[in-house]
Amino acid sequence: MLGIETFINHTVKDITIASSVIAALREVLGPQSNPVPLHEPCFRGQEWDYVQECLGSGWVSSVGRYVEKFEKQLHDFTGSPFVVATGTGTSALHICLALRNIGPQDEVLVPALSFVATANAVAYTGATPHFVDIEMDSLGMCPVALESYLRGVAVLRGRKFFNRKTGRRLAALLPVHVFGHPCRIEALADLAARYRMDLVEDAAESLGSKSRGKPTGTFGVTAALSFNGNKIITTGGGGAILTADPVLAAQARHLTTQAKLTHPWEYRHDAIGYNYRLPNLNAALGCAQLEQLPAFLASKHKLASRYARVFEPLKEVRFVSEPTGTQSNYWLCTLALEKSNLPLLTCLLEETNKSGIMTRPAWNLLSELPMYRCSPRAPLPVATDAIGRLINIPSSPHHCLDALSP
Amino acid sequence: MLGIETFINHTVKDITIASSVIAALREVLGPQSNPVPLHEPCFRGQEWDYVQECLGSGWVSSVGRYVEKFEKQLHDFTGSPFVVATGTGTSALHICLALRNIGPQDEVLVPALSFVATANAVAYTGATPHFVDIEMDSLGMCPVALESYLRGVAVLRGRKFFNRKTGRRLAALLPVHVFGHPCRIEALADLAARYRMDLVEDAAESLGSKSRGKPTGTFGVTAALSFNGNKIITTGGGGAILTADPVLAAQARHLTTQAKLTHPWEYRHDAIGYNYRLPNLNAALGCAQLEQLPAFLASKHKLASRYARVFEPLKEVRFVSEPTGTQSNYWLCTLALEKSNLPLLTCLLEETNKSGIMTRPAWNLLSELPMYRCSPRAPLPVATDAIGRLINIPSSPHHCLDALSP
Numbered sequence: 001m002l003g004i005e006t007f008i009n010h011t012v013k014d015i016t017i018a019s020s021v022i023a024a025l026r027e028v029l030g031p032q033s034n035p036v037p038l039h040e041p042c043f044r045g046q047e048w049d050y051v052q053e054c055l056g057s058g059w060v061s062s063v064g065r066y067v068e069k070f071e072k073q074l075h076d077f078t079g080s081p082f083v084v085a086t087g088t089g090t091s092a093l094h095i096c097l098a099l100r101n102i103g104p105q106d107e108v109l110v111p112a113l114s115f116v117a118t119a120n121a122v123a124y125t126g127a128t129p130h131f132v133d134i135e136m137d138s139l140g141m142c143p144v145a146l147e148s149y150l151r152g153v154a155v156l157r158g159r160k161f162f163n164r165k166t167g168r169r170l171a172a173l174l175p176v177h178v179f180g181h182p183c184r185i186e187a188l189a190d191l192a193a194r195y196r197m198d199l200v201e202d203a204a205e206s207l208g209s210k211s212r213g214k215p216t217g218t219f220g221v222t223a224a225l226s227f228n229g230n231k232i233i234t235t236g237g238g239g240a241i242l243t244a245d246p247v248l249a250a251q252a253r254h255l256t257t258q259a260k261l262t263h264p265w266e267y268r269h270d271a272i273g274y275n276y277r278l279p280n281l282n283a284a285l286g287c288a289q290l291e292q293l294p295a296f297l298a299s300k301h302k303l304a305s306r307y308a309r310v311f312e313p314l315k316e317v318r319f320v321s322e323p324t325g326t327q328s329n330y331w332l333c334t335l336a337l338e339k340s341n342l343p344l345l346t347c348l349l350e351e352t353n354k355s356g357i358m359t360r361p362a363w364n365l366l367s368e369l370p371m372y373r374c375s376p377r378a379p380l381p382v383a384t385d386a387i388g389r390l391i392n393i394p395s396s397p398h399h400c401l402d403a404l405s406p
Numbered sequence: 407m408l409g410i411e412t413f414i415n416h417t418v419k420d421i422t423i424a425s426s427v428i429a430a431l432r433e434v435l436g437p438q439s440n441p442v443p444l445h446e447p448c449f450r451g452q453e454w455d456y457v458q459e460c461l462g463s464g465w466v467s468s469v470g471r472y473v474e475k476f477e478k479q480l481h482d483f484t485g486s487p488f489v490v491a492t493g494t495g496t497s498a499l500h501i502c503l504a505l506r507n508i509g510p511q512d513e514v515l516v517p518a519l520s521f522v523a524t525a526n527a528v529a530y531t532g533a534t535p536h537f538v539d540i541e542m543d544s545l546g547m548c549p550v551a552l553e554s555y556l557r558g559v560a561v562l563r564g565r566k567f568f569n570r571k572t573g574r575r576l577a578a579l580l581p582v583h584v585f586g587h588p589c590r591i592e593a594l595a596d597l598a599a600r601y602r603m604d605l606v607e608d609a610a611e612s613l614g615s616k617s618r619g620k621p622t623g624t625f626g627v628t629a630a631l632s633f634n635g636n637k638i639i640t641t642g643g644g645g646a647i648l649t650a651d652p653v654l655a656a657q658a659r660h661l662t663t664q665a666k667l668t669h670p671w672e673y674r675h676d677a678i679g680y681n682y683r684l685p686n687l688n689a690a691l692g693c694a695q696l697e698q699l700p701a702f703l704a705s706k707h708k709l710a711s712r713y714a715r716v717f718e719p720l721k722e723v724r725f726v727s728e729p730t731g732t733q734s735n736y737w738l739c740t741l742a743l744e745k746s747n748l749p750l751l752t753c754l755l756e757e758t759n760k761s762g763i764m765t766r767p768a769w770n771l772l773s774e775l776p777m778y779r780c781s782p783r784a785p786l787p788v789a790t791d792a793i794g795r796l797i798n799i800p801s802s803p804h805h806c807l808d809a810l811s812p
Contacts, residue, residue, distance in 0.1 A: 040464050047461055055453055058446055060642040060691065061635020087493055087643060090664075090681035116664050116675045123678050229467020229685070236466040236685030237493060258496075258522050265755055265766035269522045272529050272777050275496035279635070279642030281688065285466065349671055360671035371678050 010347040017316050017344060018351035021335070024310040025357050028303065029394060035356040039332060041234045042296065042398040047288040054284035062257065064280025066287055071240070073290045074225070078207075078215045080242035082249030085278035085286075086256055089204040089226025092239035093121035095255055095276060096222035097172065099241075099248050100198045102127045106171035107163055107376065109197070111141045111183075112365045112383040114176045118202050119366045119375075121224075128168060131367040131377035134386060136336070138323040140183020141175045142382065143191055149378040150195055161195045166376055172198040177206035177216045179392065180232070180331030181322055185211050185219045200224075204239070207232055208297045208329035209322075217242045222252075227282075232296055232331050232397060233289035235282040295404065296397035300330040303400045307333055307393070316344070320390075332392040340388030348391055362390040416753040423722050423750060424757035427741070430716040431763050434709065435800055441762040445738060447640045448702065448804040453694040460690035468663065470686025472693055477646070479696045484613075484621045486629070486648035488655030491684035491692075492662055495610040495632025495645035499527035501661055501682060502628035502647055503578065505654050506604045508533045512577035513569055513782065515603070517547045517589075518773045518789040520582040524608050525772045525781075527630075534574060537773040537783040540792060542742070544729040546589020547581045548788065549597055555784040556601055567601045572782055578604040583612035583622045585798065586638070586737030587728055591617050591625045606630075610645070613638055614703045614735035623648045628658075633688075638702055638737050638803060639695035641688040701810065702803035706736040709806045713739055713799070722750070726796075738798040746794030754797055768796040 010018075029036050054066055071083040086092040102108060104126035110118055112131040119129040132149060135142035154161040154170055161170045173192040175183045185201070192199040203209075203217035204226035210216065217223035222245075227238035241252045254260075259273030278286075304321070311319040317335045322328035337344060345361060352359040365387060367377045416424075435442050460472055477489040492498040508514060510532035516524055518537040525535040538555060541548035560567040560576055567576045579598040581589045591607070598605040609615075609623035610632035616622065623629035628651075633644035647658045660666075665679030684692075710727070717725040723741045728734035743750060751767060758765040771793060773783045 041466065043461055043464070048458060051457060051461065052454060055449055055457065055691075058449065059635070060447060060640060062643060063635075088681040116666070116673070116679070117681060120664065120678055120680070228681075229465070229469075234466060236687035237468060237681070237683075258526065260522070264759065265764075267522070267766075267769040268775070270776050272526055273522070274526070275494045275523060275634075275643070277643075279688065281642035281691065282685065285461075285687065353670065358671075360673075363673040369674070370676050 010343070014344045014347040015351070018347050020314055021317060021348055022352055022355050022357065024314065025352065025393060027310050028306045029357065029399065036358060036394045037396060038358040038360060038392060038394055039230045040396045041229060042292070042396065042401070045288045045292045047285055050284040050288045051281065054281050060281040061279050062277040064283065066280045066283035067278055070278070070283040070286045070290065073287060074240055077290060077293065078217055078242060080218050081244045082242070082246060084241040084249060084252040084256060085283060086239040086241060086276045087278055088237050089224055089228060089239035090117040090121060091274065091276040092224035092226070092241045093117060093202055093204070094124045095241055095252055095274070096200045096224050097121055097125045097127070098255060099222055099251055100172060100200065102171045105168055107166065107168045108172045108174050109146070109170065110174050110366065111176050112367045112377065112380045113139065113178060113362060113386060114202065114366060115363055116366065116369065117204070118174065118176055119372055122174070127171065129366065129372060129375050130163065131375060131380065133378055133380045134383045135184070136382060136386060138181050138183045139178040139320070139386065140181065141188055143184050143187035145378065146188070147191055150191065154195055159196065161197070163376060170195060170197055172200050174200050174202055176202040177209055179334050180206045180209050180329040181320070182206065182209050182211040182216050182326040182328065185216065189219050205231070205331045206329055208293060210327040212325050218244070221245065222248060227286055232300070232329050233286065233293055235278065235286035235289070238278050238282050238286060295401060297329055298404050299397050299400040300395065302403055303395065304330040304333055306400070311335065330395065333395040335391045335393060337389040340385045342388050345388060345391060358394060360392050362387050416749070420750045420753035421757070424754050426720055427723060427754055428758060428761050428763065430720065431758065431799060433716050434712045435763065435805065442764060442800045443802060444764040444766060444798060444800055445636045446802045447635060448698070448802065448807070451694045451698045453691055456690040456694045457687065460687050466687040467685050468683040470689065472686045472689035473684055476684070476689040476692045476696065479693060480646055483696060483699065484623055484648060486624050487650045488648070488652060490647040490655060490658040490662060491689060492645040492647060492682045493684055494643050495630055495634060496523040496527060497680065497682040498630035498632070498645035498647045499523060499608055499610070500530045501658055501680070502606045502630050503527055503531050503533070504661060505628055505657055506578060506606065508577045511574055513572065513574045514578045514580050515552070515576065516580050516772065517582050518771045518783065518786045519545065519584060519768060519792060520608065520772060521769055522772065522775065523610070524580065524582055525778055528580070533577065535772065535778060535781050536569065537781060537786065539784055539786045540789045542788060542792060544587050544589045545584040545726070545792065546587065547594055549590050549593035551784065552594070553597055556597065560601055565602065567603070569782060576601060576603055578606050580606050580608055582608040583615055585740050586612045586615050586735040587726070588612060588615050588617040588622050588732040588734065591622065595625050611637070611737045612735055614699055616733040618731050624650070627651065628654060633692055638706070638735050639692065639699055641684065641692035641695070644684050644688050644692060701807060703735055704810050705803050705806040706801065708809055709801065710736040710739055712806070717741065736801065739801040741797045741799060743795040746791045748794050751794060751797060764800060766798050768793050
């Protein structure tokens with residue numbers, strides 16, 4: 001793959017570019033003596049009060065008022081009619097798919113560029129991830145390439161479309177809002193409808209992002225959020241399922257609580273369920289974090305605009321701005337090299353990390369991971385090119401918090 | 407099944423017995439005005455300090471020093487050479503089985519009487535739970551019935567035993583230490599060895615219990631613990647994998663962190679992994695809880711001996727004491743009716759709960775749940791009888807804490 005671990009003698013030119021990039025990063029981040037993490041959580045609200053109150057109540061586990069409060073706050077913030085909090089974003093995505101009865105005879109269309117959980121959640125259901133290409137503008141699924149690909153690969157049999165080559169049902173379209181940037185979700189929703197696939201949104205990275213004013217996570221029949229430690233808000237580990245469908249919401253609640261039927265003392269379960277609910281302790285943290293989300297979003301926007309300004313003069317890299325018509329939460333701020341250049345990318349990664357500024361490349365393509373090498377895939381020219389171009393830079397919500405006008 | 411929800415006109419005799427049981431419970435529990443929960447956590451140690459320190463450090467997610475400390479403390483307490491903390495007990499059990507490459511062609515022998523997670527963990531791997539009977543003494547798997555059953559059903563093909571009827575491999579034996587009472591684990595380990603099955607222990611309920619001086623969770627090739635809110639110690643939600651095998655321990659750590667290969671910035675994954683690690687925030691709580699475990703165990707022993715004493719005179723119910731040769735953690739204290747008697751059991755449940763003392767029956771048999779109705783099973787006379795006899799009574803660790811000698 002990238003071969004980043006291979007020793008490379010960097011060229012003088014690449015070292016010079018790396019120095020300019022580090023200088024630009026330092027201009028924004030300031031001359032911090034400690035290493036600058038890629039993304040660290042920011043606890044400046046009621047975190048301790050809520051967690052303390054939670055501990056004092058004794059209700060730290062899967063039942064408690066903070067879970068309900070957190071779900072209500074997420075509902076208020078996203079506008080999603082129903083919210084079910086889960087222990088991780090991965091488990092939320094797993095249930096989003098399981099709710100649609102996706103299983104071993106199915107394929108789910110997934111962008112080749114995403115965190116591994118996107119494909120793994122598909123695999124947990126027994127279905128096969130089927131990888132499709134991205135576009136450089138949003139870094140998400142490319143609706144144009146997808147449409148052209150589907151025209152060739154999808155065949156209507158009865159009421160559903162099937163993969164002509166594998167014979168499996170094309171059950172769902174699973175776009176990802178990569179690094180927080182909304183993908184072209186309206187066009188993808190349109191394609192999903194035309195090809196009779198469920199639209200399930202992986203909004204793990206994009207809480208607070210919007211496309212044409214509508215929050216990501218509210219376009220799909222179901223959507224998953226994540227509150228892992230590296231996300232814009234965190235519950236330690238956590239996630240949520242969003243849906244507008246009351247029946248799916250009830251099923252989500254049921255499946256995430258071991259499918260236990262409600263009864264004051266009896267233990268009856270009517271399906272294979274999961275122990276996937278968010279503990280109240282973690283929800284308490286989440287409630288305090290959500291209260292600060294508007295400030296975090298503002299801070300990250302400010303950070304993004306500062307980055308955009310300082311990288312403007314550099315011709316070898318550009319700062320990836322939110323796609324037209326969208327508001328990104330800028331979860332992970334990203335630079336793109338003008339063209340795929342592995343030696344330069346490696347040089348940038350090594351030099352920035354060496355200088356105490358944490359950076360990282362995009363994930364390896366899911367389609368290249370050993371467990372997915374035999375999965376079906378569309379041509380992936382843009383995704384393949386992108387991993388030689390993308391580099392994430394420090395994006396913590398605290399960087400510009402103090403610079404916000406009161 | 408139990409039909410507990412059906413309205414029953416209780417007999418005068420049953421009401422009288424219920425009154426005696428309530429009087430005995432009140433004698434032990436005292437005249438509390440608030441409802442007495444079945445099992446509530448007890449936070450009287452360093453919980454606040456550790457959790458606050460964790461929040462202050464910013465490390466609340468899957469990496470952090472409390473996770474390491476918690477694993478070390480569990481290692482010290484159980485003597486298990488390797489400990490891998492997980493987000494739930496269910497996920498720990500799932501990985502315990504996955505580590506042994508248990509999959510769709512396999513069956514796992516499971517006691518019919520357990521919480522649903524025991525069978526679900528088997529189902530997550532694609533394998534089929536195969537239900538076997540219990541004994542009334544330990545409430546766990548009966549080695550005598552199992553041996554006699556295996557003689558009929560198991561057939562050696564090559565190096566492994568198979569189910570003669572289904573053709574599937576008998577891959578593992580999964581005993582459970584029900585309500586904290588150690589099952590006859592030595593005899594079961596012996597049977598597992600003779601029938602070349604992996605012994606995987608569901609020790610979710612039995613942290614602190616011992617059989618012939620050896621802690622439960624250290625007999626199997628792998629074992630799962632749980633720290634759910636209702637367990638003897640809690641992390642909100644949490645669990646742990648125990649093993650003496652360094653290779654399995656490394657694999658457990660790998661599989662529970664999305665099978666990510668170690669690298670300062672690259673994202674490569676070499677297997678379908680899971681987001682199953684315990685967040686540091688929850689581990690912080692766990693560290694404080696573990697420090698108090700010896701006191702909790704002593705308190706629960708005292709509670710058990712008080713219960714045993716007050717129920718001694720009653721002839722219709724007996725208090726279930728730890729099996730000979732074992733030390734139980736008395737996770738859930740349990741009464742057993744002299745014989746299966748659903749009207750009396752229902753009367754006891756209704757009257758105790760009505761009087762503000764929470765009680766519950768044993769779980770419905772796993773073999774009777776709709777998703778497992780087609781699973782293979784041994785004759786289950788004792789388990790079937792048991793669910794008409796067992797009732798759990800309040801068991802929180804705080805009840806006798808103050809009564810312990812300093």
